[in-house]
Amino acid sequence: MISDSQLYSLAIFLGSAAMLLIVLYHFLEVNAQDDESSAASDLKKDEKAGVGAVKPVGVAVESS
DSSP, X not given: OOOXXXXXXXXXXXXXXXXXXXXXXXXXXXXXXXXXXXXXXXXXXXXXXXXXXXXXXXXXXXXX
16 A cells, blocks of 8 residues: 555656646747748738738728
């Protein structure tokens, strides 16, 4: 049977390992370089997607 101190040590080890893996993942994700082919296709998608409130092009606005 596992003792309380062994369980405590196991929990500390697994928690520390999980935190290190999370930090490593974020480090690799932030420093990842995009491929040229995927970057070009993403740029085309971003140009079509509007962000925020944008006036539609070609619609006349009447002023009072």
